[in-house]
Amino acid sequence: MTDSRPGIRIIRWLKIIVSVVFATVFLLFTIASIRTLSLDVNIGLQLARWEKTNNLSLVLDGAQREALVARFKDAIRVPTVSFSETHSNTSALLDFDTLLRRAFPTVFSSSLVQHELVANYSHLFWVRGSQPDLEPYLLLAHMDVVPASEADGWDAPPFSAQEIDGFIYGRGTIDDKCAVMGILQALEYLLIRGYAPRRGFYIGLGHDEEVSGYNGAVNMARLLKQRGVQLLFVLDEGLAILDGVISGLDGPAALIGVSEKGAATVKLSVSTAPGHSSMPPRETSIGILAAAVKRLEDNPMPRLFGRGPERATFQHLAHKFRLPLKFVMSNLWLFSPLLGRVLEMKPETNAFVRTTTAVTIFNSGVKVNVIPSYAEAYVNLRIHSAHLLQEVLDLIHLTVADQRVKIDLVQGFDPLPVSSADEKSFGFQIIKKTVLDMFPTVTVAPGICVGNTDSRNFKDLTRDIYRFAPVWFKPGDPQRFHGINERISKKNYEELVVFYFNLIQNFDLQQLPEPHSSVHEL
Known part of the structure; x- marks a missing residue:
């Protein structure tokens, strides 16, 4: 005999609903807890099985380090400002050309390196590899900077390269002359030591990235396309190593941009x-x-x-x-x-x-x-x-x-396509390995650039574009980007040179090793 009283039936249904809700919440909590506890902290490739490619190491004495920093400061002092798409400081760009040739004589004279000017001011280098069957890559950076005025409140004049407490102040120190000078300095050191790459690669230095790159990057990409060049990947500026910037994160994180908005x-x-x-x-x-x-x-x-x-x-x-x-x-x-x-x-x-x-x-x-x-x-x-x-x-x-x-x-x-970042992604994994070799405590992750770079002009030449340089950002530093008191530490600039020195050698790897273990699917 069933109880037909409406109040009793409602109470019974409420009990059933509460039980179902409680069971569902408990199940979700259990699943979530298991996933949290079973996180694979070794996401990606195990580094122990990598073939050693960076046989050359970079150890500089005090005088060499001072000379390295002096060349960088000279680059910051040249006001290569892009004001608009039709107005750039072209005389400064010519001065910068002279500075590059003086600072890196081996790069400009080596029989392994072919150099050409593009659109009068941009530089395109081809570094010939000994194994032409290996697909080439492109290292990209830009020489121009956004305007800056001491009246905005800088602690040092923005084109003075003044040193304060171990930091070099000036427009372009992080955007993007650190990469321009770092890449060429690394190549200069490699060539002096007799390095000859297996995998050929390009270096592109744009002169108008800050005003969309319609002359520099666009024409470099057009030239490569006309020559039938296909790139394994492109590495440009973009994201950095964030230390204390992400709330709640234990330790620094190197974010490698796999797309941009x-x-x-x-x-x-x-x-x-x-x-x-x-x-x-x-x-x-x-x-x-x-x-x-x-x-x-x-x-x-x-x-x-x-x-x-x-x-x-x-x-x-x-x-x-x-x-x-x-x-x-x-x-x-x-x-x-x-x-x-x-x-x-x-x-x-x-x-x-x-x-x-x-x-x-x-x-x-x-x-x-x-x-x-x-x-x-x-x-x-x-x-x-x-x-x-x-x-x-x-x-x-x-x-x-x-x-x-x-x-x-x-x-x-439209937003740029998302580049690969899994364990089979050659470019991403080589960049990741190079970062971890230098900075073992850093966690590497894919990221997205909220700004835009010259690299978008090369999307028809490659499936993968990465945006990263090992510039260390502490709290407050991201605001220096295009802001006042842009700066980089002397130590960090030296680290950039070492990073590119190792990276170029690591890219000589013919293929990635098989991973030790599978990646945990979060």
């Missing part, structure tokens, strides 16, 4: 009838445009964390986080929405979560007592890997939702 510049404009300020209309061109801009700022692009390569970053770093973050990072299948909400709280991590929207220029008005007939604003967007340019434009139209506001795409491109 897309970009777009969009112009919003409003045209209305002009008038006298004594008889203003209810809405002016400035007011209409300001309201549209406010709507864009109040309604950010959707949160997309977990749908791009940023997910792999946290998976690779999960075992280095302290509890309770380790529990969260080990189970992104469950906690991605929560982590996405946390990351969007700070500007520097919000960039990993979504397509960002930044209003950077607002123009209108000519006189204080004249209602302007025209107002315009420029919006710069950095497009998440899970977004397409057209989708972003559609969202802007939906958000602005005002036919009086004209929306024009000035320029833009």
Whole structure:
């Protein structure tokens, strides 16, 4: 006989529901705990079975180290500023050409190295390998810098290369003359020691990367394409070694960029009838445009964390986080929405979560007592890997939702493809090995560049593009990038030279060894 009283039935159903919910939560917690405890901290290849390729080691005495740093300081003092796509300091670029030839005579005279100028100022080097069947690679860097003024509040003049407490201050110290000089210095040392590579490689030094590389990188890529060159991979600037920058992470992390966000510049404009300020209309061109801009700022692009390569970053770093973050990072299948909400709280991590929207220029008005007939604003967007340019434009139209506001795409491109970073990825694993050989306590992980580099112009020549240099960033250092007091320590610059010295030799490996163990699937 069943009890038909409604209250009893409701209580029984509530008990069943509570039991199911409790069992589900317990099961999820158990699975998540097992995954956290069973993390394979040795993600990737075991280094013990690598064939030794870097037979040459770089040990410098005090005088050689001082000379190395002096050459770098000379490079910083040359103001190779790119002001716009049509305005660069060309006389400084010519001076920089002279400096390179003087600083690295062996590179420019070796029978192994073929050099040519591209678009008058960029440099393209081909270093011939002894085994032409090995696919070549490209090391990429750029010589130009963004403008800087001592009036902005620098501790030392931005083109002085002044040394303060072991740091060299100046525009280009980290973006990107450290790589320009580091790569060529490493090659100079190798050639002097009689090194001849097995695997041929290119070095490309662009002169206008800071203004999109339309002359330098674009023409270098075009030349290589015309010659039928296919590249195993490209290594350019981008990410770095972060020490204390990622909250909750135990130890430093070297992030190797496997993709970069897309970009777009969009112009919003409003045209209305002009008038006298004594008889203003209810809405002016400035007011209409300001309201549209406010709507864009109040309604950010959707949160997309977990749908791009940023997910792999946290998976690779999960075992280095302290509890309770380790529990969260080990189970992104469950906690991605929560982590996405946390990351969007700070500007520097919000960039990993979504397509960002930044209003950077607002123009209108000519006189204080004249209602302007025209107002315009420029919006710069950095497009998440899970977004397409057209989708972003559609969202802007939906958000602005005002036919009086004209929306024009000035320029833009989709996010770059995601390069491989698994145990069979030659370029990624060689870079990783070189980092770990030098810095054993560092954790290596794939990452995404929120800015753009010259490397995107070479995407038709290779499947894999990596963006990394072993520049150490402590808390506060990322803000120096394009900001005031850009600097690098003397020790760190020397480490860059050693890194490229070892890296070039490591790339002579014909193929990757078989891994000792399988990779743990997080």
